[in-house]
Amino acid sequence: MLMSASVPPRRVVVLGSTGSIGRQTLAVIAAFAPHWQVVGLAAGRNISLLAEQAERFRPEVIWFEGAESTPWAGPGSVEPPEEMVTRPEVDTVVVATSGRAGLVPTLRALEAGKIVALATKEVLVIAGSLVVRAARAGGGEVRPVDSEHNALWQCLDGEADGVLDPTWDQPLVPGRFSPGRVSRLILTASGGPFRDWPLDRLGQVLPEHALRHPTWRMGRKVTVDSATLMNKGLEVIEARWLFGAPWDRIDVLLHPESLVHALVEFTDGSIKAQLGPTDMRLPIQYALSYPLRLPNRDLPRLDLAAARSLTFCRPDPDRYPCFELAVQAGRLGRTYPVVLAAADEAAVDLFCEGRVRFTDIPGLIRQALEAHGPLPNPSLEDILQLYDETQARVKEAVECRRC
Amino acid sequence: MLMSASVPPRRVVVLGSTGSIGRQTLAVIAAFAPHWQVVGLAAGRNISLLAEQAERFRPEVIWFEGAESTPWAGPGSVEPPEEMVTRPEVDTVVVATSGRAGLVPTLRALEAGKIVALATKEVLVIAGSLVVRAARAGGGEVRPVDSEHNALWQCLDGEADGVLDPTWDQPLVPGRFSPGRVSRLILTASGGPFRDWPLDRLGQVLPEHALRHPTWRMGRKVTVDSATLMNKGLEVIEARWLFGAPWDRIDVLLHPESLVHALVEFTDGSIKAQLGPTDMRLPIQYALSYPLRLPNRDLPRLDLAAARSLTFCRPDPDRYPCFELAVQAGRLGRTYPVVLAAADEAAVDLFCEGRVRFTDIPGLIRQALEAHGPLPNPSLEDILQLYDETQARVKEAVECRRC
Numbered sequence: 132m133l134m135s136a137s138v139p140p141r142r143v144v145v146l147g148s149t150g151s152i153g154r155q156t157l158a159v160i161a162a163f164a165p166h167w168q169v170v171g172l173a174a175g176r177n178i179s180l181l182a183e184q185a186e187r188f189r190p191e192v193i194w195f196e197g198a199e200s201t202p203w204a205g206p207g208s209v210e211p212p213e214e215m216v217t218r219p220e221v222d223t224v225v226v227a228t229s230g231r232a233g234l235v236p237t238l239r240a241l242e243a244g245k246i247v248a249l250a251t252k253e254v255l256v257i258a259g260s261l262v263v264r265a266a267r268a269g270g271g272e273v274r275p276v277d278s279e280h281n282a283l284w285q286c287l288d289g290e291a292d293g294v295l296d297p298t299w300d301q302p303l304v305p306g307r308f309s310p311g312r313v314s315r316l317i318l319t320a321s322g323g324p325f326r327d328w329p330l331d332r333l334g335q336v337l338p339e340h341a342l343r344h345p346t347w348r349m350g351r352k353v354t355v356d357s358a359t360l361m362n363k364g365l366e367v368i369e370a371r372w373l374f375g376a377p378w379d380r381i382d383v384l385l386h387p388e389s390l391v392h393a394l395v396e397f398t399d400g401s402i403k404a405q406l407g408p409t410d411m412r413l414p415i416q417y418a419l420s421y422p423l424r425l426p427n428r429d430l431p432r433l434d435l436a437a438a439r440s441l442t443f444c445r446p447d448p449d450r451y452p453c454f455e456l457a458v459q460a461g462r463l464g465r466t467y468p469v470v471l472a473a474a475d476e477a478a479v480d481l482f483c484e485g486r487v488r489f490t491d492i493p494g495l496i497r498q499a500l501e502a503h504g505p506l507p508n509p510s511l512e513d514i515l516q517l518y519d520e521t522q523a524r525v526k527e528a529v530e531c532r533r534c
Numbered sequence: 535m536l537m538s539a540s541v542p543p544r545r546v547v548v549l550g551s552t553g554s555i556g557r558q559t560l561a562v563i564a565a566f567a568p569h570w571q572v573v574g575l576a577a578g579r580n581i582s583l584l585a586e587q588a589e590r591f592r593p594e595v596i597w598f599e600g601a602e603s604t605p606w607a608g609p610g611s612v613e614p615p616e617e618m619v620t621r622p623e624v625d626t627v628v629v630a631t632s633g634r635a636g637l638v639p640t641l642r643a644l645e646a647g648k649i650v651a652l653a654t655k656e657v658l659v660i661a662g663s664l665v666v667r668a669a670r671a672g673g674g675e676v677r678p679v680d681s682e683h684n685a686l687w688q689c690l691d692g693e694a695d696g697v698l699d700p701t702w703d704q705p706l707v708p709g710r711f712s713p714g715r716v717s718r719l720i721l722t723a724s725g726g727p728f729r730d731w732p733l734d735r736l737g738q739v740l741p742e743h744a745l746r747h748p749t750w751r752m753g754r755k756v757t758v759d760s761a762t763l764m765n766k767g768l769e770v771i772e773a774r775w776l777f778g779a780p781w782d783r784i785d786v787l788l789h790p791e792s793l794v795h796a797l798v799e800f801t802d803g804s805i806k807a808q809l810g811p812t813d814m815r816l817p818i819q820y821a822l823s824y825p826l827r828l829p830n831r832d833l834p835r836l837d838l839a840a841a842r843s844l845t846f847c848r849p850d851p852d853r854y855p856c857f858e859l860a861v862q863a864g865r866l867g868r869t870y871p872v873v874l875a876a877a878d879e880a881a882v883d884l885f886c887e888g889r890v891r892f893t894d895i896p897g898l899i900r901q902a903l904e905a906h907g908p909l910p911n912p913s914l915e916d917i918l919q920l921y922d923e924t925q926a927r928v929k930e931a932v933e934c935r936r937c
Contacts, residue, residue: 289692312827399827406805424715424802440843
């Protein structure tokens with residue numbers, strides 16, 4: 132007889148509840164009801180799905196784009212995300228919005244001492260230093276939901292002996308590990324659907340090709356970012372903030388099967404890897420259940436004997452120029468990552484709308500980075516303004532080219 | 535600048551110093567001299583190598599087969615293993631003898647509260663309950679050196695939340711993990727050199743074929759045991775004692791590349807794996823440095839991008855009857871594992887001497903197990919006597935068959 136872990140209570144706000152991660156978060160919460168409850172839901176424009184979710188999960192508060200002026204007949208009262216996350220009954224906020232929308236609620240939640248289960252890469256990429264400051268000020272903690280960072284977190288947790296390394300910053304993730312033990316963090320990447328396409332055919336890639344990810348089912352933006360490997364560049368920047376790792380200790384390997392989510396190499400040459408089925412509910416659940424692990428029959432198991440073989444290789448820089456741009460912007464720091472993320476979001480939009488080619492994406496981002504005069508200590512307002520301006524500028528540039 | 539871990543002092547006895555693991559242990563100790571020192575060395579019949587080792591490492595005490603009656607001119611005085619391991623200045627004993635020779639010194643060391651870095655599978659297989667009792671009585675601890683168990687230990691360490699599982703026994707390994715988090719321990723096996731031979735050709739296997747292991751360089755006995763998969767069966771029994779795991783939670787996968795040494799599946803479906811180059815110095819060093827990890831430039835690094843692909847499959851029971859015999863003997867418990875280990879040692883000797891065929895090995899072991907009337911609570915003397923009697927009986931049976 133197994134004496135399973137008793138499920139700890141969680142009272143959760145889900146930002147981006149109608150997106151891919153948001154829906155999977157609600158599936159995980161449902162598996163542990165009534166111990167896990169939804170306090171708040173915030174969505175974008177998919178109001179019908181939000182209404183369904185509200186019927187099922189009975190949140191106290193909800194939000195959607197235009198909620199100020201649109202009547203809401205469903206359960207829960209209307210409250211903006213940055214307010215709902217600070218409610219005293221909330222302990223955990225899942226941030227799974229796309230783009231910059233998650234930033235302000237993340238900062239407010241951390242300042243209020245909440246646990247932030249973070250799925251939105253852009254938050255740390257564009258405002259890592261503000262997130263660190265908010266977490267320190269309010270005692271909040273950041274738990275990575277991204278499968279790669281969640282995997283690094285799992286591999287590092289418990290690897291503690293008090294050995295320091297002053298080239299590392301203090302990590303944002305909870306748990307105990309000693310930077311002095313770690314020699315490399317290795318993120319894996321599927322390489323996207325065009326890993327094996329001839330380079331000279333990449334100009335012909337259509338949005339419907341890019342949206343067909345080989346291993347993960349995800350939202351539109353992140354799927355295109357996987358195809359350009361921008362996704363992995365953003366994750367390198369994210370890893371730097373989450374774990375405090377110096378740039379030269381973060382590495383990327385292509386791993387087309389997406390079963391090994393990340394690896395950590397330690398100073399003695401030993402490597403730990405985290406593996407699992409390509410199902411985001413596993414890292415979401417770990418982020419919510421930590422420091423416990425909870426059995427969940429809804430989740431698939433990975434049968435390695437049934438898996439194809441696991442392969443690894445280095446990414447080809449000629450195939451993935453966006454990856455290098457991201458790492459360069461990360462290393463330059465200051466507001467370069469803001470421009471990177473904003474230009475990428477605009478470029479992906481333009482590509483999905485059929486207005487630029489797949490191979491135009493890196494050029495648009497490079498242009499924006501080259502034109503940028505960085506700010507040394509940007510405020511939240513600086514960042515948000517720069518983000519919006521950069522997006523507008525990238526879109527304008529394409530408009531002008533066409534006229 | 536990396537503030538590396540300061541090397542803790544270790545004063546070590548190496549039993550089986552002239553064997554494969556013993557030599558590699560001395561190489562690791564040399565890398566951390568003068569912090570790590572050799573107090574005692576014990577060998578079998580390779581006295582010339584022992585003399586070289588003694589010249590280099592200047593032990594206080596030495597031992598070899600026949601030392602009672604043979605003069606010793608080298609450094610160090612002569613002292614039997616079971617005495618040298620209890621010396622007050624000793625903190626760690628590496629047990630890397632073959633067969634049953636390591637048993638008594640292991641028990642004495644544990645009773646004296648020492649750390650035992652255990653490489654000899656037979657010790658736990660034949661006398662697991664005595665080892666547990668000795669460790670409890672004297673406060674000693676067992677640290678696995680075998681790459682697979684060392685890997686399990688690394689994957690489990692730190693996975694603690696206090697959740698119990700009464701089907702597990704208390705583990706022998708140090709460190710913190712909660713059985714209630716663990717759903718499966720998975721040992722990997724190369725499958726040996728005959729993994730892909732036609733089954734009907736296995737009768738033609740010669741000792742020189744069996745001694746050509748595809749991935750690891752090891753001693754003769756363990757190399758043949760890898761070819762029959764007996765090795766992995768013994769390791770399942772060992773894992774049961776080291777980690778306290780119930781039988782049905784220990785699994786084996788063939789993994790021809792031998793880069794993933796073991797995996798742990800947790801209750802939430804997440805899997806952690808430990809990987810490293812096929813070099814026993816890594817697990818030896820971890821067993822000696824634990825709870826620290828120490829950088830060591832002598833050790834190779836694993837470059838996954840350069841590695842062939844990693845593959846996994848279930849072992850074919852028709853190809854590896856010894857594996858099933860071992861697991862059956864383990865599950866039967868009592869003195870069955872003693873008979874298993876002794877009969878296997880005798881059968882491997884006979885095979886290496888060219889007196890039986892490779893495919894005769896499982897039959898000889900099965901015969902010995904079937905003839906056995908088990909003892910419920912064997913003493914040390916019972917076990918040693920049974921071991922020697924079983925070996926003699928297996929060899930006699932073959933002699934009789936020939937006359």
